[in-house]
Amino acid sequence: HQKEEIMSSVEQDGAVLVEGERVGHMTGLCFQSDATDGSAGKAMRAAALKAVAEELQARAQSLTAAPDPDFSIGDGATIVWHGAAVGRLRAGASPLKPEISVVADDQLSATDHDSIQLRMRKFLHRHISSILEPLVGLTEADDLSGVSRGIAYRLVENFAVIARDDIAEEVKSLSQDERASLRKFGVRFGAFHIFMPALLKPAATELRLMLWALKQPGNEAGLSSGPPPIPGNGLTSAGFDRSTPKGFYRTAGFRICHDRVVRIDMLERLADMIRDRVFWRPRFDGDERPQGSIEGGGFAVIPDMMSLVGCSGSEFSAILVSLGYRAEQRRMPPVHDSAKEGLDPQTERSAADQADAGETRTQTEIGDHAKEAPQRITDDGQDAGPVATDPDEPQILEVWWPKDTGPFRRQRRPSKAHSGTPQRRSTGKTGKQHPPKKSAKRPKPKVDPVDSPFAVLRSLKTELTEKP
DSSP, X not given: OOOOOOOEEEOTXXXXXETTEEEEEEETTEEEEOOOOHHHHHHHHHHHHHHHHHHHHHHHHHHHTOOGGGEEEETTTEEEETTEEEEEEEEEEETTEEEEEEOOOTTSOHHHHHHHHHHHHHHHHHHHHHHTHHXXXXXXXXXXXXXXXXXXXXXXXXXXXXXXXXXXXXXXXXXXXXXXXXXXXXXXXXXXXXXXXXXXXHHHHHHHHHHHHHTSTTOTTOOSSOOOOOOOTTOSEEEOOTTSOTTHXXXXXXXXXXXXXXXXXXXXXXXXXXXXHHTOOOSSTTOOOOXXXXXXXXXXXXXXXXXXXXXXXXXXXXXXXXXXXXXXXXXXXXXXXXXXXXXXXXXXXXXXXXXXXXXXXXXXXXXXXXXXXXXXXXXXXXXXXXXXXXXXXXXXXXXEEOTTOGGGOOOXXXXXXXXXXXXOEEETTXXXXXXXXXXXXXXXXXXXXXXXXXXXXXXXXXHHHHOO
């Protein structure tokens, strides 16, 4: 109850002291009070808040004048300054322009609040423009129009990755000039995706995922936690975690392929490798057929393909099926060791490629793609290892084809005019149906019994038989 002034201060570590006694702690722009009771506690708290108000004003001035390197993006979509969260991101009108809420006590003045918010907006804009420069460039491009501008808009909305099937018609309608204008910003038109390879790097992917998470339902006001973890760096594929939200893997730069997720840049490299082999033609004399290319079309799986996506066997076959590839099992004639002597591997493959392709079995189920050697089972049910194959027996080669090619090409449906159904025609205004008129049979030509070729032959035969 005395009118003496109570001494209070804020230490460098954020501790708030009143008459030398700790009463709370400041983190960033927020004050956390220690529990105090009684009239003496209320007096000490009032003295502490006076010190906090002065400290908030000083920190606001320091933050407003701070350079960009003093700020960073923290967990939960926060803006961090001197190790403390001073701002929180929330969804904005544009995917690349989120809004910012200042994280501070109510004691912060309105003027300081607005100054801090403006400063953090400038930092965030420069941060996003630096890391996602190609994507930001698409939003500011003034030389895009029509379909190209529409695709640019879709790329921004989907954070630089779109499945090609989702915009197949738009891509088909693009002119070469429009494609070139998009490529100028780093857009790649892949076999399975339209994407920006430069933005698949870890820093860009982390930022894209954070911005994507803000746009998800329920996160408009900000993130309580970050997006799910992405597969480890260096992995080209991983198991599919079905608990992840829809769209997460695509934004992270992965495609769901059956039970695995595969990096989209690796899938595009795989598509390029396959494309070079399916319908291979020599470009110059002496150009050798690449490994895996099958004469007459199609391709066989080779180790280089499997190493791109980091898996093999039935898992790799399942990936191919998910991408639209289909396989046929082609029966190959046996090749004896004696016939192989003196042949290089390329010649040996060519001999196998020339096998009769008449007996094939189309595979449409993933389980059919896994080829395993038959196993021998002992009387007690134990596995005794693979059965030795007979070299004289025909061998089976699995030949793969892209979608709608080779034996899997779509058959055109016959038109109504050639469907085999009799067509009726209408005559007059009555609308009566009349069957089409039958064409008259052409009369057989009459044969002259004297001048015909058959008469000449008969006379010649008679002369030969009558000669002595």
